[in-house]
Amino acid sequence: MHLDEIELFAEETDAGFAGQNPLYYVLGVGGEAGEIIELFKKNLRTKPVDNFEEKLADEIGDLLWYLARLANINGMTLEECWRITHKKLVRRHEEGYYK
Numbered sequence: 001m002h003l004d005e006i007e008l009f010a011e012e013t014d015a016g017f018a019g020q021n022p023l024y025y026v027l028g029v030g031g032e033a034g035e036i037i038e039l040f041k042k043n044l045r046t047k048p049v050d051n052f053e054e055k056l057a058d059e060i061g062d063l064l065w066y067l068a069r070l071a072n073i074n075g076m077t078l079e080e081c082w083r084i085t086h087k088k089l090v091r092r093h094e095e096g097y098y099k
Contacts, residue, residue, distance in 0.1 A: 003068075003078040010068040020073050028066035035059045 001009075036059045043049045071078055092098060 003082070006064060007068045007072055007078060010065045011072060013065075014069055022070060022073060025066050025070035025073065029063060029070060032059055032063040032066055036063065 036056065039049060039052070039055055039059060043052055049055060068078055071081055
């Protein structure tokens with residue numbers, strides 16, 4: 001699935017009760033990021049979490065859904081966001097930032 005397909009699916013599956021309020025999606029991003037953190041914490045604290053990779057993939061997918069909606073309701077695409085970050089990272093790498 002390509003980024004534009006993810007965005008379209010996210011838009012189609014958005015219940016709309018957020019009223020296009022960016023705060024709803026920002027809170028969703030934070031919540032899903034928190035669930036990823038919690039998954040890693042549980043994996044460190046006790047015995048390994050059953051189906052860790054599957055659960056992690058699920059949470060990353062949820063995070064991507066919120067990011068897609070947040071970008072789109074603000075007039076951006078995930079690809080545009082990535083292009084900006086990619087350009088920044090290439091520049092930093094060329095300048096020796098990561099050495």
